[in-house]
Amino acid sequence: MKALIIDDSSSMRMLLGRILDDLGVQHAQAGDGREALQVLENDGPFDFALVDWQMPVMDGLEFVRAVREHLPREAIQLVMVTSVNQIESIVEALGAGADEYIMKPFTKDALQEKLALLGIELGP
Amino acid sequence: MPLNRIEFDYLRNLVRERSAIVLDDSKEYLVEMRLMSLARLEGYDSVDELSRNLRGKPYGALHAQVVDAMTTNETSFFRDLHPFETFKRELVPEILKRNEASRTINIWCAACSSGQEPYTLAMLLHDGFPQLRSGWRVNLLGGDLSQEMLRRARQGLFSQLEVNRGLPAPLLVKYFQKDGASWQVKEEVRAMIQFHELNLAGAWPHLPSMDFVFLRNVLIYFDIEMKRQILRKVRGVLKPDGLLFLGGAETTLNIDESWERVQSGKTVYYRIRRDA
Incomplete structure (x- = not known):
């Protein structure tokens, strides 16, 4: 299992990385959407990506749209992991092609449960 | 940076004293994740810094917010799916x-x-x-x-x-x-x-x-x-x-x-x- 963590906060990338380490998931990181597209191209395929919304250069929503435009839907599952917590925003992200949506802050259990909804069963 | 051990122990003792809820080692993520937002909101660079600040003061509103953030019910929707x-x-x-x-x-x-x-x-x-x-x-x-x-x-x-x-x-x-x-x-x-x-x-x-x-x-x-x-x-x-x-x-x-x-x-x- 391999995941891509996309967040402009290095402390959040580290925290998510530690959670994925605990769940036995290999991972790579990117600091914005454009860098993430490069990582996808160079180091892919990835089973899923955890995508922050508000990032410089290319934000999470633009990244989701770009991935869905250029790759087949089954290529990667996309989970928005963001502080954006308005219903309209969640609807917008799902409409753009995100598979799931987690609002920060969240727990390791919450991440595991959301991934299980996508058929990704990790950990004990 | 993982949460400093001393700060984690301080925070879970705080929660235990106030709510009788016991946070074991596996809850370190939960403590850090839940408190990261609160720390930023209050102007601290890290949860460690927030915790260090709390330790030096008598129990007050910020301590109560920390306890509240830590004691939310743990059940879930679609439990076990x-x-x-x-x-x-x-x-x-x-x-x-x-x-x-x-x-x-x-x-x-x-x-x-x-x-x-x-x-x-x-x-x-x-x-x-x-x-x-x-x-x-x-x-x-x-x-x-x-x-x-x-x-x-x-x-x-x-x-x-x-x-x-x-x-x-x-x-x-x-x-x-x-x-x-x-x-x-x-x-x-x-x-x-x-x-x-x-x-x-x-x-x-x-x-x-x-x-x-x-x-x-x-x-x-x-x-x-x-x-x-x-x-x-x-x-x-x-x-x-x-x-x-x-x-x-x-x-x-x-x-x-x-x-x-x-x-x-x-x-x-x-x-x-x-x-x-």
Whole structure:
């Protein structure tokens, strides 16, 4: 299992990385959407990506749209992991092609449960 | 940077003193994740720095916010997921055929806490079986011992941390509305559930004969004799072909031999033996 963590906060990338380490998931990181597209191209395929919304250069929503435009839907599952917590925003992200949506802050259990909804069963 | 050990110990002692809730080592992420936002909001660079600041001061509003952030109920929607998938895929279609004459389905969540389980079932039925909304009667009951839990369950108000737990995003946007910092289940789903006070260990009120009883993750709190009594009483409220769901770590085996264990994929449920 391999995941891509996309967040402009290095402390959040580290925290998510530690959670994925605990769940036995290999991972790579990117600091914005454009860098993430490069990582996808160079180091892919990835089973899923955890995508922050508000990032410089290319934000999470633009990244989701770009991935869905250029790759087949089954290529990667996309989970928005963001502080954006308005219903309209969640609807917008799902409409753009995100598979799931987690609002920060969240727990390791919450991440595991959301991934299980996508058929990704990790950990004990 | 992982949370400094001294700060983690300080924070969990704070929570334990104020709420009696014990945070073991596995909760370090939870502490860090929940407090990271609060730390930033309060102008600290890290949770460590927030904690160091709290340590030097008498208990105040910020300490209380920290405790609040740490003690949110830990249950989730769609808990364990697969029982609900089996319920939707196999058991509801079966009951629709079996109860075609009465056009009534009776479901009881016997220890429903703040309501995530009955709300999960209500959303699943509303979303997946629109035919139930015309000409069918679905009695969905949620019992709990705690008045406070029942009050919360009736309101259908959940924190952001709670709606993050196990709830598919499409159902969140379909069945909830934001109410300040909280999320409230919409009236059409709240109206599907009747909540009632119930002490499992005491006398039970009169209940309709149930097609499904959910008694998950509660027997573990009782000794074997009380487990036996409760399982006997469940037999009294289940229809002869009704089904019982227990938690993943619970069983009727060696407690009450009147039950037959049925496995479907990962899901285990129980029905009353024909010869019982």
